[in-house]
Every structure is written in structure tokens, then in C-alpha cells.
Amino acid sequence: MRNTRNNPLVEWKGSAISTNYYDYCKRTYYREFAFGRIHGKIGDFVLISNADSADPDTVEGCDVAEILKLFEAKGDDPYKAKVKWYSRPNGLPKKFASSKELYQNLEVIQDNRSFDDIVSIETFFSLCQVVGIDMNEDPAEVMKSLELPTNFPVYVCRYKLVYAAKRVFKLEPYLKMNDTSSSPRIKTVKDTSSSPRIKTKASQEIPSSPRLKALKEKVLRNKKLEQGVKNLGNDDGNDVDEKEERLNNKKNSPSFDIQITTSLYEPQQSLTLDPRERNPVVLNREISGATRLWGGAPSCWKTMLGCSFFSAKKNDPHIMPSGSAPRRSSILEHHGFETWIRNLAYEVVCHFIFNIYEKTPSSKRNKSEIISPTKSSQRLRRPNKKSSSKKDLYGNTSPRTPKSVSKLKTSETSSKKKSSSVRLAHLTPSVPERSTSLSTPNSALQEARARLHVSAVPKSLPCREKEFDNIYYFLLGKILDGTGGCMYISGVPGTGKTATVQEVVRTLQNATSQGEIPEFQFVELNGMRLTEPRQAYVQLLKQLTGRTVVAEQAQQLLERRFTHTGPRRITTLLLVDELDLLWTRRQDVVYNLLDWPTKSSSRLVVLTIANTMNLPERLLMGRVTSRLGLTRVTFHPYTHKQLEEIVLARLEGMKVFDPDAVQLVARKVAAVSGDARRALDICRRATELAENDDSEGMVEMKHVDQALLEMVASTKVQAIRYCSKIEQLFLSAVAAEVQRTGVEETSFHKVYMQLRSLCTFDGYALPSITEALGVCSPSWQLSSTFN
């Protein structure tokens, strides 16, 4: 039967599977498919192209998965498979990924994290094999001894990643205790002459190593089992469990001998009980409820519900999972009474489950997936007031008494809803200790100077609680939702924009490592560090995949990544600092960076930082601004009180500054720019002056006065002071134009327009264009130098 709908490349093999459950799902399920040269069936292992990898069209760029179901859905991409994911070691959570015990290229780990498990068959790259081995065995040795086909990817599996608690994982042995005595579990693929798929060694002579002896025995036993399936009721009767679990599936498959194999992964397989294939949390509860109600489900029911169906044709050389005898059974036909019992039991259980499912309010079901109401301990907790003065929320020592956090007022209402459950937190922006300590200061003044340095990481970011909150909850909402979005952050230099965002990211990463929120990846671009705007693509791709390519190719790869679905994709958080420097005439770079988050599959959140508040409206085209959205946070210049607080917070516990001296600095800086960097610099210089002066280790008003004077009398200021009036006016015009546009480059024409305005206001005669051009030409500089 060939499907002509949309894509003639995928073809179902054999007839559709019909059961009450599948009929209820209103989907058509199949056992086998052909996609180009790939001929696969339920139970096979496949490599699935990963759009997020550096090279999705290579074996290394693919993820490993086992096919659990095959079905035809509605829509443009109807050929679907339900899979069980297997991760390579570097695809595991960080704490396992770096483990030296795991073999990057040889080994995969069954991954029970809640990735999307419905994938398009069109993303299949090739078939592969996974061999289950005991956790104490050496994968390299096993691979050597197995002598498996070299042109076919083969992996061993020792572990499975399971939930220890909500979002906390642990590794468990892949094979259960009673499996360890048995030989490796190998699933082979069917040898079809039409496809270049790999033939396993099953039909070849197997070398006589103990492992392969056992394997050979297993192959023979499995073959016998399959024979048993063929000869109804004529199995050898050795395996009591198999006998018990035998069921008649005549109704469902009149023309096939059906073998129902309970999976090795019973807990996961049981998820298939959900009539809509979603909400595993609720479903598990339903299953256990059903089991309780019926006094423990008989093994045959378990088999029925957790089974995968596949055809067992006469010459099919399947090698079945070893050591799985107790968990597998063959279903034989023509047992009328058994069929009746089976169907009755099946319908009753399905009916029971559907009823529970329908009666469970959808709100409850969804909630249980995100934040378990019973596990309040997992949430961010408001710190105990008594202890809050010592430790902040994430265990960092914070000398500040936490302030109450203002309500979030972002325009993102959806994230508000989600975050409300996590909102109990009292968030104080804080920065973790630096990893390498600064050189030990000898005096109090030296220590103060070290603390006042802009590069010194402060323990907290006072006066930015509200901004911290807004950014934190925006990002939290996006990470919990698994959606994309943009935020525009603006403010004059030195107002703590970058520092606040960095701190938010650190706080979220901390929450991730504690299993409170899902994983996300953080990447950073800074317009100042790029030689030209299109380098943003190169840098972004490099940080995401580790691959360096030219800008055009990088753009194509990023486009592909963000416009294609990635079932195992986690949220990407991109910080674009100095956005205005990515501006190009076509605005394509900024457009793409803001357009990718709007794609439903991208899971990309972009935080953009720039110095001007109205940059989007002034500099960017309408279609770019529209993509930026309305979620904006403005960092206003610090007031003198805030600057005072910032400086005093850094000097906490020290008595080196006269309080009036700090106030003087704060007032002077707030009057000009409100730049925290400038205030810290002046205070630092004052400590140096106090050290040279014999002032008994105290910074007084005179030191601050002198430092302020030095700032004014800096070389730049001196140079400008000695410029001619026309030069001073020209420089003012350049500064006004740069301030107006927020871009550091400008044209002479625009500067001249500014110059005209300045001259008119100040009552000077407007210099001619030639004179103005002369001011900025090198020859003018030379002549002025010599004059």
C-alpha cells in the first residue's frame, strides 16, 4: 500500500493494526515502513537527524531512538513514529556528561527525560543497533568481542537515565539484576535485499567467545520462540511465563501471526495507555489506580497494555532481546475463549482509564506536568526572615537585608500566570563569589580599593531589584512554557544592565542545577566584540554547536535549526549586548535575530541590550521593531541616593570613607550621568590619594574633591580645553549626533546639520562646509599642531 499524500517517499508496509485502543485514538497504526532506503519496523533502533547539532546529516549529528509505534497522523507531515530516546553521554545532563566512565562514541544511555517522543519518519537518517550490556562490562571490550558489522552504527547501552525526583536524574543499570547473567541484548534489522541496510551476524558463523556463545543460544531460543508463534499452541512449553502471557489476537490481525512483546521498559511503555499519548504523570496515576481496582493486573493485561506489535513472518531473522523471557510472551491465534477474555479485559481497562482521564480536569493534568502541587519543597521558597540577612535564596552569603520584591509588570501575561506558582520566591539580585581570589590587601584602604574596582564582582546589585524581577520572571515563564520571545533592555551606560542580566542568568542556572526548572542553554553576543555585524551568525553557531563556518553558511545552518522542529531541543537563551552595533543598512542581522524567536519550533529567547530607549523606533524598520515586541525594561540613571547605596554596599563592614565624602561623589555623578562605573572610579581614586596622604586610613572630603578635579582635568579634558572654538563646536556637534542616534558612526552631513543648530543657538557664525571639513581632516590637525 503506497501513500500518495504529500510525500511519496514514505511507504507503510503491511496492513494497518486495528485495536479498540487505536480506533479510539482515531489514528492508523502500522508495523513497518519504508523511507527511501530505510526499511524499519517497531522495535528497530534508528538514527534521527538532530537539527540542533553541528552537522545533522552525519551519524554524529543524529540521536539514537527505538521505534515504539508507527502511525499516520493528520497534517503536512503525516508519517510519524513514537520513539524511546537514547542519548550519547554528551547529551546527558551536565553532571553525567563529563563522566569519564562513559564512552562518548560507543555508548548510549536510555533517556527517560520528557522529550517530545513523536517524530517525523522523514527525519530518520538510518537504522542502527543497540546492545544492552551489564553495567560492569567494558563497552570497548564488548564491542571488540562482538565483531558486529562495521558499516552499521552499533552502540552498547549500560545505563538508563531515570528521574530520582522532579527534574533530578540518576543513572540506573539498563539491564535488570536478573538480566545480567544473560547475553547482550541485540535487536537486528530485517535483512532485505532491496535495502543497503546492515546484515547482522545472526546468520553468519558466530565466533566462539563466551559472550557470543550465549548470544548464539539466545538467537536459537528466539528463533524457536518465533517458530512457536507460527505453530499455534505447539511451543515447547519450557517457559512458564511465556505460556501464561500467551493471548489470542485473531481479531486484530486476521492475516498475521502476531507476537506481542512486552518491552524491557515497562514503566515507559505503560505510558502508551494514555488514550491521547500525553500527560504521563496523570496516566501513571491512572494505571496504578486501575491496577489497584482490579487487585493487581494479571500479567496478560500488562502484556496487552504495554505491548508493541510486530509481524513475525516465517523467515524473519529477528533476534529478540536477551534475558527478556520473563517479560515477553507470544500471542497465539485460534483460542476463542482467551480472545474473548482478553477483549473483555481490554475494553474494561480502557473504559476505566478513559473515564478517569475525562474526569480529570485538564487544568490539573497540565499543572501536574509543570509543577507538582504536592512537591512544594521543589519550588523556590521565600527565605526565612531570620536567616535572610545571612543567606540569600540560593545559598550565597548576602550582607544585605532583602527588600520586598515589587510585583512583576511585564506585558507577558502568560508568563505571569505560570510564574505565579514559583513566585513565592523572594529574589535579591546577588552575584556569586569570584573563583580566583584577588591578591590579599595589606591595609583597609587597599581592600576598599579592591572592592570598589568595577571588575570586582559585588555580592549584590542594590537598587536593581525591580529590573531583576522583570527579567527573571520573563525568562522563567519562557523556560517553563518552552516558548520563544524577545525582550529589549535599554539604559544609559553604567546603569547595571549587563550586570543584572548576567545575575538573572546565574540565578536561573542555579535553579536548573537544583532541578527546580528545566534545562536551558545560554549564549552571548556582544556587538563590540564583532568585527562586523554578520559575524554574529558565526559566533552564535560556534557557541551552539562548536562549529566555525563562514557567515553565509552559519546563517543557513541557524535558519535551519530555528525553523525546524527539534524534539529534544531545550530553550536557548541568547543575550545580544550592544544591539545597535549590529545595525546594517538592510537590517538583516537584527531582523533574523528577532525573527527566529517567533518560530514555534525555535525555543529561542533573545534579550537585547542597547543604550538608547527609542532605538527600535528610531533606527529599526517597522517589521524589525514589530518582532522585538513590547516587552521592554528601562534602566534609568542612578539617583544620588542609589549611587550612595551602591558605594556603601561595596564598603560594607569597613570604616574607611567619610559618609559626607561618599555623598559628595554620588551627588556629583548623579548630576552628570548617573553612571555607577564613574562613581566607583572616583571613589577608588580617592582611596589612592588618601593612601599617599597621611590621613590615618580615612578617605575625606579633600581626597574626593581632588579626585573629582583630576577627572575634570584628565588628558582628554585638557586636550579639548586647548582646542579652538570651531573645533570645540565641531566636537559638540559630533557628540550630539552620536547621542541622538545611539550609533557611534555618523556622516559629515549629519554632523554639519548639528553644527548649524549649535551655532545658531550659541550665536556664532556658521563655518562654511570647507572650514568644517578642514576641522576633521588630517591636514587641519597637522596645521593646527604646527600653529
Ligand SMILES: Nc1ncnc2c1ncn2[C@@H]1O[C@H](COP(=O)(O)OP(=O)(O)OP(=O)(O)O)[C@@H](O)[C@H]1O
Ligand atoms: N546596582 C549596582 N550595584 C553594584 N554595582 C553596580 C550596580 N550597577 C552597576 N554596577 C557596577 O557598574 C559596572 C557597570 O555595569 P554594567 O556593565 O552592567 O552597566 P551597563 O549598563 O551594561 O553599561 P554599558 O551600557 O556601558 O555596557 C558593573 O561592573 C558593576 O560593577
